[in-house]
Amino acid sequence: MPELPEVETTVRGISPYLVGNTITNLVVREPRLRWPIPESLVDHIVGRQVTNIIRRAKYILIEFESGHLLIHLGMSGSLRLTSIGESSKFHDHVDFEIGTERLLRFHDPRRFGCVLWIDGDPAEFRLLKNLGPEPLTDDFNANYLYKMSRNRKTAVKNLIMDSRVVVGVGNIYASEALFRAGIRPGTRASRISTPKYHRLVSAIKDTLNAAITSGGTTLRDFVNGYGMPGYFSQELLVYERAGKACRVCQNSISKRVIGQRSTYYCRTCQK
DNA sequence: CTTTACGCCTGACGGC
DNA sequence: TGCCGTCAGGCGTAAA
Known part of the structure; x- marks a missing residue:
């Protein structure tokens, strides 16, 4: 089950393939996650370039100039890189196509994860604003x-x-x-x-x-x-x-x- | 304010 | 073999 180290590992793994690249397509096979994936998500990210990707708590924040894509892996979720055209399997709920070849695939059997869009300052988002300090910083002592x-x-x-x-x-x-x-x-x-x-x-x-x-x-x-x-x-x-x-x-x-x-x-x- | 219980969901596992 | 109950868990939310 993903805890902070798993999320950190994921962020480090996918970052080189995301930052600076453009989301070329979004495929949502199952929007019923912990909260429904907003239908407007496609308009926010397709055709837009990823400018950065960071972790906050166990949330993954994929930054665009227009806002942030928020992903949580729940307890059975994973993100993995594969290629456009690779056939999807059971519980492969979301595909983020990157450029012309790569694909970031969200897989989550138990669907405790979420994929949401944040307008404005992520620190003020309802799921993030009450979080304590990161454990690996000096604020946590x-x-x-x-x-x-x-x-x-x-x-x-x-x-x-x-x-x-x-x-x-x-x-x-x-x-x-x-x-x-x-x-x-x-x-x-x-x-x-x-x-x-x-x-x-x-x-x-x-x-x-x-x-x-x-x-x-x-x-x-x-x-x-x-x-x-x-x-x-x-x-x-x-x-x-x-x-x-x-x-x-x-x-x-x-x-x-x-x-x-x-x-x-x-x-x-x-x- | 703090603390507790619950529910979401599927897969694995044990008992029969 | 199959069915069914139980457990696992992040974490937001409601209730105490």
Whole structure:
């Protein structure tokens, strides 16, 4: 499932083929995504040149002079480059034809993703305006996280998964980062000290960076811009390892539900 | 304000 | 073999 590293991997993969090139055709086979693909999208992008492409949280923003194309991969979505004329398969919902040969194909079996158009400043768009800082920037640091945690009764895992606090930390990497930081996921956010938040912030950045380096995590069907899987799943320390030996201390990995999400941790390594 | 529950959707998997 | 219930998950939204 795409988390921040997968989205980053996708953006890096497709960027060289998009920026500076013109969208020559749009094919929408299935507009019923999380929100319907607007019918006016074709008028906004066909015949227009892509000027830039960036990631914000887990959103992909493809910039045109007239506005931004917003794409979210949901939990089963992928974007991959192929060639115009390549036959489409089940759940290949949208094709963006680029120039005369290339094709960017949006595939999303579960249709939790979205393809939308943004007029004006993307930062003010309803889906983006309430987002917290990017986890890999200096705005996300121990002092900031400590301040955000005060008067919060919720578990620290919920805190770091709250997109208003920090974006891009999904369920997999939340468990992974808390393990690396030696913090139990169920600990109340307000009872964690600044030094521990320092370790947690570092662990989040390290985990995300390592996953980006590995090309993202592939648990089911994620593929990057080239249609290749990521390899970070081989490096997961606790996620989906309930009952297996901790890679550090050999004790059994525990599993419990926090915030309606499966959560994995080591009772020995995490206090 | 914070916190919680739900629903969207398909595919994988286990039990019978 | 097939059917059916359950789970998985990002995240916006409604409700508490």
